[in-house]
Amino acid sequence: MRLTIGLCITLALAMISLFVGVTSISPLDLLRGNVDAQQLQIMMASRVPRTLALVLAGASTAVAGLVMQMIVRNRFVEPSTAGTMESASLGLLLVTLVAPGMALMGKMLVAAAFALAGTALFLRILRMVPLRDVLMVPLVGIMLGGVIGAVSTFIAYRYGLIASLGAWSMGDFSGVLRGRYELLWIVGLLALAAYLAADRLTLAAMGKDFTTNLGLNYRATVALGLVIVSLVSAVVLVTVGSIPFLGLIVPNVVSMMIGDNLRRAVPWVALMGAGFVLACDILGRTLRAPYEIPIATMLGLIGSVIFLYLLLRQRHHAAA
Amino acid sequence: MIVIENLSKKYADFPCVDNVSLTIAGGGVTSIIGPNGAGKSTLLSLIARLLDFDRGSVSVDGLDVTKTKSDVLAQRLSILRQDNHIASRLTVRDLVSFGRYPYSRGRLTDHDHAKVEEAIGFLHLDDLAERFLDELSGGQRQRAYIAMVLCQDTDYVLLDEPLNNLDMKHARNMMQLIRRAADELGKTIVLVMHDINFASWYSDHIVAMREGRVAHAGACHDIMQPEVLSSVYDMEIEVQEIAGKRISLFYA
Numbered sequence: 001m002r003l004t005i006g007l008c009i010t011l012a013l014a015m016i017s018l019f020v021g022v023t024s025i026s027p028l029d030l031l032r033g034n035v036d037a038q039q040l041q042i043m044m045a046s047r048v049p050r051t052l053a054l055v056l057a058g059a060s061t062a063v064a065g066l067v068m069q070m071i072v073r074n075r076f077v078e079p080s081t082a083g084t085m086e087s088a089s090l091g092l093l094l095v096t097l098v099a100p101g102m103a104l105m106g107k108m109l110v111a112a113a114f115a116l117a118g119t120a121l122f123l124r125i126l127r128m129v130p131l132r133d134v135l136m137v138p139l140v141g142i143m144l145g146g147v148i149g150a151v152s153t154f155i156a157y158r159y160g161l162i163a164s165l166g167a168w169s170m171g172d173f174s175g176v177l178r179g180r181y182e183l184l185w186i187v188g189l190l191a192l193a194a195y196l197a198a199d200r201l202t203l204a205a206m207g208k209d210f211t212t213n214l215g216l217n218y219r220a221t222v223a224l225g226l227v228i229v230s231l232v233s234a235v236v237l238v239t240v241g242s243i244p245f246l247g248l249i250v251p252n253v254v255s256m257m258i259g260d261n262l263r264r265a266v267p268w269v270a271l272m273g274a275g276f277v278l279a280c281d282i283l284g285r286t287l288r289a290p291y292e293i294p295i296a297t298m299l300g301l302i303g304s305v306i307f308l309y310l311l312l313r314q315r316h317h318a319a320a
Numbered sequence: 321m322i323v324i325e326n327l328s329k330k331y332a333d334f335p336c337v338d339n340v341s342l343t344i345a346g347g348g349v350t351s352i353i354g355p356n357g358a359g360k361s362t363l364l365s366l367i368a369r370l371l372d373f374d375r376g377s378v379s380v381d382g383l384d385v386t387k388t389k390s391d392v393l394a395q396r397l398s399i400l401r402q403d404n405h406i407a408s409r410l411t412v413r414d415l416v417s418f419g420r421y422p423y424s425r426g427r428l429t430d431h432d433h434a435k436v437e438e439a440i441g442f443l444h445l446d447d448l449a450e451r452f453l454d455e456l457s458g459g460q461r462q463r464a465y466i467a468m469v470l471c472q473d474t475d476y477v478l479l480d481e482p483l484n485n486l487d488m489k490h491a492r493n494m495m496q497l498i499r500r501a502a503d504e505l506g507k508t509i510v511l512v513m514h515d516i517n518f519a520s521w522y523s524d525h526i527v528a529m530r531e532g533r534v535a536h537a538g539a540c541h542d543i544m545q546p547e548v549l550s551s552v553y554d555m556e557i558e559v560q561e562i563a564g565k566r567i568s569l570f571y572a
Contacts, residue, residue: 073407134407199426203418205408209370209401214421214472215394259452260408263426 006271010055013278017051018043020282022290045178053173053181054281055274057236057243060187062273063194063266064232065247066254070205070262071225072123074137075255076311078247079115079233082141085242086148087118088234089168093152097159104183104238112234118148119226135311170296171236171243173281180239187235190228191270198262201225205260244296245303246273252310321346322367322476322510327376329362336362337373338532344510346381346475348524349502351513353543355553358529360512361402364478367510368399380476394422398469399478402512406453412464413449416440419471439471442497458485466494470501477501480512491515495522520544521565528552541566 019027025039025047035043065078072082079085091114095107102110122144126137156165194201203211204221211218236243254268277295280302284293322344329337337359344350352360365371367378369385378385380397398419406415416439420432428436440449443463453461462485469477482498483491499522501507513519519526526543528536535552536543543549544566549557558569
């Protein structure tokens with residue numbers, strides 16, 4: 001029931017997103033067929049792809065954050081606080097240098113491989129360091145990300161690719177056009193895969209002993225989660241650039257609302273992820289119209305405030 | 321029947337479980353007792369394939385635990401370790417439902433739902449079923465974990481310190497429940513116990529461990545002897561018979 005309301009709100013946001021822009025297109029005219037060729041062209045080549053990209057990237061980034069939190073067993077990690085995004089960036093940077101002509105799909109796979117390796121390294125470090133404090137885990141991830149990011153910056157500086165590196169880390173949907181977003185359908189499928197594996201991932205979040213006791217292979221389940229997270233991160237990075245905070249905030253809000261049983265939580269996280277990104281994008285396009293505020297800036301602003309609130313709340317909780 | 325042969329496990333060259341051979345007969349309650357660091361919990365984890373062992377073998381009803389598929393074993397044997405910590409927000413019913421995972425892979429049938437309700441009722445968790453684990457007291461959470469393990473409905477149930485976090489009343493209720501599970505449901509229950517008097521009162525067999533080895537194993541009244549207990553715990557322990565049960569006195 002509540003999920004239906006959430007779905008309606010997200011759909012409404014998607015509709016608004018379709019009709020916001022410099023060229024005014026009225027929904028009624030569109031329905032009556034009362035639009036000229038140029039308006040139709042803008043609708044199909046720019047507006048629809050952009051809205052689809054927002055929905056797909058938003059939903060899957062939020063789901064990837066949730067999956068990450070389950071396999072790391074920590075509320076405060078997401079691909080951008082675990083070295084995943086930075087590793088994917090490094091991979092993309094290297095492939096851009098070595099094989100600039102490679103197809104986007106190939107570049108994405110290289111970025112995914114780097115993301116996988118970086119996240120696996122993060123998990124390895126966590127296993128080696130006995131961590132008592134929940135906040136230590138994201139700190140380790142941010143530090144690892146910082147080191148990998150520094151390597152990328154050094155290389156990018158040497159070869160004059162600083163601007164590209166900056167663009168990847170700043171998610172922006174203004175460049176989305178037909179033919180340049182279709183890779184994002186893959187992340188939609190990955191979010192679906194996360195839903196199908198919901199029970200296994202929920203179990204993995206209970207730890208190795210519980211998982212083994214119930215006859216499930218813990219390592220295989222964590223590996224599955226890692227693959228989902230890495231692929232989502234890589235695809236989002238090469239298509240629209242990284243979307244910060246989303247994977248952190250949405251799963252935490254959903255967890256407060258309905259808990260962490262992924263069979264229930266994944267649809268909510270996907271829906272709210274899409275809705276949140278749509279809302280931020282609409283704001284970013286209207287506040288300074290006809291100019292745009294990049295989505296990463298909007299999310300960074302709103303997201304950091306919510307994140308701070310969650311942190312302070314968790315401090316209070318952890319004391320119990 | 322659980323058959324353990326020449327089982328060894330080392331941690332950084334320290335033999336935690338040292339060449340243990342032991343047979344735990346099917347049915348009844350068996351308690352493993354012994355001082356800290358005797359290897360009780362490690363032994364339990366080795367039996368339940370939570371840890372890999374260096375040498376030896378363990379079989380449960382003829383199934384070798386290292387060779388049998390994990391999901392097959394999960395329908396025969398369940399284990400609950402001590403100091404469990406689940407960080408995710410799950411309701412009691414969610415948690416207990418996961419006990420059916422080995423059978424239904426998350427798609428619960430009517431039979432599974434009935435088992436879930438039965439386990440929740442068995443541990444008097446009906447009023448708490450919709451509460452999140454992080455909203456419960458330590459004792460309530462412990463009962464929820466036990467309910468999950470019972471919901472798994474295995475012939476063999478291994479519990480590491482099941483009385484952890486329980487007050488006197490709940491500790492006694494838990495032991496009565498364990499006794500009922502053995503007597504009425506025909507389960508074989510293996511416990512790691514710190515309180516030897518609780519062990520004495522409710523167990524059929526006791527295994528006493530010391531320094532990674534089985535020091536003594538036998539019927540309850542054979543182990544609850546002053547000279548046996550004194551040697552296992554390295555202290556003076558008196559034993560008196562009260563209401564037909566052997567109770568140790570070591571307080572003075």
